Structures are given as C-alpha cells and as structure tokens.
C-alpha cells in the first residue's frame with residue numbers, strides 16, 4: 349500500500365468529481381411545499397481498478413450512452429505555453445479578450461493562484477524560461493509551478509506520487525527512455541534551485557527540491573500531462589467536438605489531472621477528453637459502453653499507421669500498446 353499523503357487544497361479541488369455527483373442534496377434547496385424528494389443524483393459511472401496488463405485503469409460501473417459526460421476534472425497543476433503567456437489566463441488558460449495587467453481572466457483565478465503566484469513573483473525566472481524556450485521544453489514549466497505551490501504550502505511535494513505507473517515492466521522501459529535525458533534533467537534541477545536561491549529562498553525551504561524530486565516529478569509529468577487544446581463553446585455536439593479536438597491544433601498549455609491520468613490509452617478509444625474554454629477537462633463517451641468495460645482515451649493522433657503510433661507511444665510514453673487495434677496489426 350502506498351503511504352497516505354496530504355494531497356492539499358488543490359488535490360481536493362481536482363477531486364471535485366466526487367462533489368459534482370454528490371453536492372445536490374434536497375436540503376440545498378428549501379422546498380415551498382411538501383412534495384416527494386427528488387431522487388438522489390447518480391454516482392459517477394466509473395471506478396479505478398487494476399487491469400490485466402496495463403496497470404490501473406478506469407472502468408464503467410453501469411451502462412453509458414454515446415455522448416454522455418462521464419465527469420469533469422480540474423488540474424492538479426497547469427501552465428500556459430510560453431508563447432501564449434500574455435494571451436491566456438495564467439491560471440485557467442482561458443483566452444484573454446485583451447491583454448490585462450494581471451494576466452488573469454477573473455478575480456476567482458487571481459484568488460486561486462495566490463499561493464504559487466506570491467512565490468513565483470519574488471523570483472526572476474528569465475534564465476529558466478529562456479532555457480525552456482531555447483530547448484523547446486514545456487514540462488519543466490509545470491515543475492516550476494509545482495515547486496512554487498510547494499514553497500507556498502499550497503501543495504505537498506508528494507502530490508504527484510499517486511500517478512506513478514503501476515507496473516514494474518513499464519517503469520523499466522520508462523527508465524530506459526529517460527536515461528538519455530537524465531543529464532538534461534539534472535541541469536534543469538540545478539538551474540531551478542539556483543533560481544530560488546538567488547531570490548533569497550533558504551536551503552530549509554528548498555529541502556524537497558532535490559535532483560531525485562525533480563526527475564521523479566518530471567517523469568510522472570511526461571507520462572501524465574495533457575496538451576490543453578480549447579475548442580470553444582460552439583462544439584457541444586458530440587461528433588463536432590470529437591472532430592474539433594483533433595483539429596484544435598495549437599495547445600494553450602499543459603496540465604496534469606488526477607482521475608484522467610488513470611485512463612489507459614487505446615488506438616480506438618471509447619472515451620475522449622476535451623476542453624471547451626479553460627482547463628476544466630470533460631470526459632465524454634464516444635459510443636455506448638457496457639458496465640464493466642474499460643474506459644480508454646487516445647493519447648496520440650489515432651489516424652497514424654501502426655508503426656508510427658507505436659513508435660510515438662514507446663518513445664513518448666514508454667509502453668508497447670496492447671489495444672485490440674494494435675494486436676490485430678491495424
């Protein structure tokens with residue numbers, strides 16, 4: 349059993365799926381006259397359990413209709429693409445109508461960012477950001493935000509530990525994939541520590557910021573982060589939104605979620621994940637799903653051929669795909 353960790357405020361927010369299904373009770377809404385109480389909301393139609401050969405996965409607990417919204421999810425950590433730093437909200441990645449002084453789209457986002465932003469503002473990140481820009485790196489920006497959240501007490505340093513891949517075999521592959529970039533990650537970790545030091549942060553505040561922490565967090569982010577591509581509010585229709593999420597193209601940023609990270613990959617998925625206008629992720633069924641069926645999303649562009657898909661999945665995520673489509677050689 350993994351040790352219990354204090355997942356903190358943000359994790360509680362990210363787990364709002366539970367609240368989403370249970371928040372509406374009859375006592376929330378005083379009834380003007382005695383009438384039969386409305387039936388309680390249905391529980392989430394999903395559960396996380398072990399699969400036969402892909403670690404943990406998400407399963408349907410009842411029949412799900414095509415187009416049904418399974419649940420929404422809020423990120424544990426998110427960061428905009430550097431090139432869009434001033435045109436999307438620094439917290440929820442919503443497109444800003446005009447450039448604002450604050451860089452946030454609402455008072456609520458300013459409020460939600462207080463913790464990490466207080467720490468981040470004290471620091472000159474230009475060297476770190478330039479390094480990411482010139483090397484074309486996006487995930488160290490998520491580590492930077494997470495480090496600021498930990499510094500401010502907003503998140504625990506172990507917040508992503510639960511996302512580790514469950515299977516040893518995968519971990520071996522992942523270690524192999526990551527070895528090539530170990531030196532680079534160590535350099536980034538040194539750069540991050542010295543950036544905090546120069547801003548006056550004390551060693552005791554940075555106890556968690558070790559090489560092992562940096563590489564461990566980055567390894568989990570590489571496997572679990574989503575590119576957030578906004579499709580706008582016009583695509584509520586299932587099939588339009590499925591097409592739009594393929595067409596969306598440029599990502600506004602990247603984000604790591606808790607529950608969506610337990611969905612395994614399939615080259616012919618039955619669920620897809622989409623973002624309308626901010627980092628709130630929506631998981632929708634692409635077809636009818638029976639109770640007990642595993643729910644899978646597609647991590648990549650499924651229109652590629654077998655070899656291209658598998659090269660991408662192995663090099664990018666460290667696994668050999670076991671889905672039906674790959675097993676049949678398609």
Ligand SMILES: C[S@@+](CC[C@H](N)C(=O)[O-])C[C@H]1O[C@@H](n2cnc3c(N)ncnc32)[C@H](O)[C@@H]1O
Nearest residue numbers: 402403404514518609610611612613667669670
């Ligand atoms: C985002 S995680 C999904 C949840 C994961 N199974 C767990 O236990 O936390 C991605 C990892 O799940 C496994 N995985 C996902 N889809 C797979 C597939 N189609 N075939 C084999 N392994 C898969 C791989 O180990 C991959 O690195």
